[in-house]
Amino acid sequence: MTDPRDNVQQEFLAEAQELVEALSRDLLLLDEAHHRGERIDPALVNEIFRSVHTLKGIAGMFGYKHVGAVAHALEDLLDDLRLGRTAVGQNLLDILFDSVERFQSLLTLEDPQSPQEEAGVQQYIAAIRSVGIEEEVEEGDPIDKYAIDQAVLAVLTEYEEHRLRACIREGLRLYRLRASFDLMTIDDSIEALREQVQEEVEIITYLPSMEGGNEDTIELVVLLAARVSEEELKAEFEGRYGLIEAIAEQTHLPTLPPRRTSIPVLSMRPPSEDDGGQASLRSVADSVRVDIRKLDHLMSVVGELALVRSAVNRIVDRFKHDVTHRQSTMDLDRIGRGLERQLLELRTGILDVRMVPLGQVFNKLARIVRQSAREDDKQVRLVVTGANTEVDKLIVEELTDPLMHLVRNAVDHGIESPEARLQANKREEGTLALNAYHKGSNVVIEVEDDGGGMNAHLLRDEAIERGLLTVEASQELSRQEMLDLVFLPGLSTRSEVTDMSGRGVGMDVVKTNILRLGGMISIASEQGTGTKITVTLPITLAIIRALIVTVAARTFAFPITAVREAIPYMPNEVHTIHGRNVITLRGETLAICDLGQLFDLRKPGDREGKFVVVGSMGNRKLGFVVDELIGQEDVIIKSLGKSLSSVRGFAGATDLGDQKVALMLDAPALFTEYFEGPDVFRGLESRP
Amino acid sequence: MNFEKAASLSYDELIMRQYRCLVVEDSQTMRNMLAESLLRIPGMEVVTAENGLSGIRALASQKFDLVLTDVNMPVMDGLKLVRHVRGDPRHADTPVVVITTENAPNDRDRAMALGANAYIEKPIQAPRVIRAVKKLLEL
Numbered sequence: 033m034t035d036p037r038d039n040v041q042q043e044f045l046a047e048a049q050e051l052v053e054a055l056s057r058d059l060l061l062l063d064e065a066h067h068r069g070e071r072i073d074p075a076l077v078n079e080i081f082r083s084v085h086t087l088k089g090i091a092g093m094f095g096y097k098h099v100g101a102v103a104h105a106l107e108d109l110l111d112d113l114r115l116g117r118t119a120v121g122q123n124l125l126d127i128l129f130d131s132v133e134r135f136q137s138l139l140t141l142e143d144p145q146s147p148q149e150e151a152g153v154q155q156y157i158a159a160i161r162s163v164g165i166e167e168e169v170e171e172g173d174p175i176d177k178y179a180i181d182q183a184v185l186a187v188l189t190e191y192e193e194h195r196l197r198a199c200i201r202e203g204l205r206l207y208r209l210r211a212s213f214d215l216m217t218i219d220d221s222i223e224a225l226r227e228q229v230q231e232e233v234e235i236i237t238y239l240p241s242m243e244g245g246n247e248d249t250i251e252l253v254v255l256l257a258a259r260v261s262e263e264e265l266k267a268e269f270e271g272r273y274g275l276i277e278a279i280a281e282q283t284h285l286p287t288l289p290p291r292r293t294s295i296p297v298l299s300m301r302p303p304s305e306d307d308g309g310q311a312s313l314r315s316v317a318d319s320v321r322v323d324i325r326k327l328d329h330l331m332s333v334v335g336e337l338a339l340v341r342s343a344v345n346r347i348v349d350r351f352k353h354d355v356t357h358r359q360s361t362m363d364l365d366r367i368g369r370g371l372e373r374q375l376l377e378l379r380t381g382i383l384d385v386r387m388v389p390l391g392q393v394f395n396k397l398a399r400i401v402r403q404s405a406r407e408d409d410k411q412v413r414l415v416v417t418g419a420n421t422e423v424d425k426l427i428v429e430e431l432t433d434p435l436m437h438l439v440r441n442a443v444d445h446g447i448e449s450p451e452a453r454l455q456a457n458k459r460e461e462g463t464l465a466l467n468a469y470h471k472g473s474n475v476v477i478e479v480e481d482d483g484g485g486m487n488a489h490l491l492r493d494e495a496i497e498r499g500l501l502t503v504e505a506s507q508e509l510s511r512q513e514m515l516d517l518v519f520l521p522g523l524s525t526r527s528e529v530t531d532m533s534g535r536g537v538g539m540d541v542v543k544t545n546i547l548r549l550g551g552m553i554s555i556a557s558e559q560g561t562g563t564k565i566t567v568t569l570p571i572t573l574a575i576i577r578a579l580i581v582t583v584a585a586r587t588f589a590f591p592i593t594a595v596r597e598a599i600p601y602m603p604n605e606v607h608t609i610h611g612r613n614v615i616t617l618r619g620e621t622l623a624i625c626d627l628g629q630l631f632d633l634r635k636p637g638d639r640e641g642k643f644v645v646v647g648s649m650g651n652r653k654l655g656f657v658v659d660e661l662i663g664q665e666d667v668i669i670k671s672l673g674k675s676l677s678s679v680r681g682f683a684g685a686t687d688l689g690d691q692k693v694a695l696m697l698d699a700p701a702l703f704t705e706y707f708e709g710p711d712v713f714r715g716l717e718s719r720p
Numbered sequence: 721m722n723f724e725k726a727a728s729l730s731y732d733e734l735i736m737r738q739y740r741c742l743v744v745e746d747s748q749t750m751r752n753m754l755a756e757s758l759l760r761i762p763g764m765e766v767v768t769a770e771n772g773l774s775g776i777r778a779l780a781s782q783k784f785d786l787v788l789t790d791v792n793m794p795v796m797d798g799l800k801l802v803r804h805v806r807g808d809p810r811h812a813d814t815p816v817v818v819i820t821t822e823n824a825p826n827d828r829d830r831a832m833a834l835g836a837n838a839y840i841e842k843p844i845q846a847p848r849v850i851r852a853v854k855k856l857l858e859l
Binding site for chain 1: 748753776781795804833834843
């Protein structure tokens, strides 16, 4: 059992994290609108306000003193912003952006009340408070112009009242829409209504009318401010929702409802000890947060169940030809199949829960692009596609750091300064594209810039200079192979390392991280036009579909994501090029590697393998010679014990169900070993 | 309790429910905290909703002994909910407590003017919530 207080704390941190992410996302939208000189959507500002407001509320409950204090100051500033008492400007945006970083670091503090943070927090709060407030000059209340129901005015929040004033001041006309909604579908209907109203119309508020409504429906009064004519508005909304009427302007003076002061419920006494009694908690909220470890546990239960299923299968096989048990065997077989279907569904369901959109990471990246560009005095436009692409939560977590590094690199080293770009006949503003999409059971993420590109020959010279490559070996390298040198540890194309990309991590670390996730990274670059880095990852780490093969009577599993095809092996068709064994496959040269020899299971002269499994990683292919192909199976990978963790070439082991264990081949490592092993770079022709 | 006797009891009697309370709050952390606080009151059942609209939906089919609602929420805020409760003859007498913040006195005053019975200021603490609810339920 875990400490329930711990759980509550976790829940708080998860919600706080979500709020900060939402804040960050909305700030980017705000920043974008501001820089384009577009109208700032008041709903967006209100959303930002609400995130900070909620954060303040929950931080207070959990003793996150600094988070609460910062949120409080920001809330005041944002309140002024949403109520039109101050305007969006560069200074304000910078302060708001700072808050994201600050919240994140304050939320990870060991001691949320840490006195060491006090000074920094106070300084930041002073900065927030120093953002100027432009007092609004009020000349009479514009709301007085209209004959709005007192009953409606009484229900407006301060924010809504402000929007109402602002709209009237801007010359928008007021309308009332009366519509009946089905209680079951009202959320979607309101969402649809909100989407339909864009630039020309603003929803000030909607409230339940005092009349209509029963158990299934509810009548809402929607107060709209619009720039368009009554006819247009009627054409747009009346058929779909209900009756539209213009609110008349009036001559006599109404008054806003009195702002009565009231007495709060006081309670100084500690709560009495309540125990016993039956209680139940029902919720109409429709989503839950789940600890990923719980899902991991469920997944391993599914794995155990799959083993049960295999056991049933084996019994069926054993009795298949036994006439005396025929009926029972058939029944058992049917039950087994049913079990398998349900298991598949259960597994798909659990996997589905683990999936989160990449958008979460992209938002962080967008912030980094903005920050790096400012620090480097560069202009960068970020274009994101496929933010909805879903990936296993664990992968998303592990992916953030490598992607952050790639993005920083692209801004720092890829995209040129505005002057250099103009000289090269490019637009002043560089473009950085982040694309994500699914490709089979992989997800592909591309980081593409239209900057200066990489100089392959410079990379090669650098590698030679640092002793990572011999001059002889360098002569055999293709352009692509030269570019791939960037992933070698200890290589950098620039001697001076900027603050951002530096920090001791290079492309080799990025590559290691991606490989650890079972992924692959490849690079394409044209000098003068730009660089594209492609990261290919499995969608989930929890279950892998594998091709089971045997080599010298031992069973191995290939991750199917790395397998292109399997073909019969004809030893007499093998040639040797540069010391590597190759065959020709549909006119293309394919390097092959005999797993029997690689693992030293087969001595020269032993029976040769019968099949070639063609593996592919990024844009490379390699054939692995194996003895038999057993078939495809979904396997759950268990990591190798500590004593074996340093053995290269294996990603783990898997239980195949009949008490047989297969080693899972680590395809990326095998590729690396084969193509980039020291023998290749040192020009040794030792491969048989 | 024997089975025959159990079968003759209504659901409410079976779970010994005496009060049902609606908690409307958009923050999950806060919602759970409020619900858990209320559940310390013996015989309490809590129904939660994440905004005013969900609250109205819950009110359409059930009766409550008390409504505890936040003011600032997405989709539909607490002021509308207060008005809806007061406007619906089925719930007109149901006590409503609103959760407000010190820097939104106007919204708080509006809620009270619309007929809320009490307000509690953030930051919320369980003992204060329990005290307020008990007072309104005359416990």
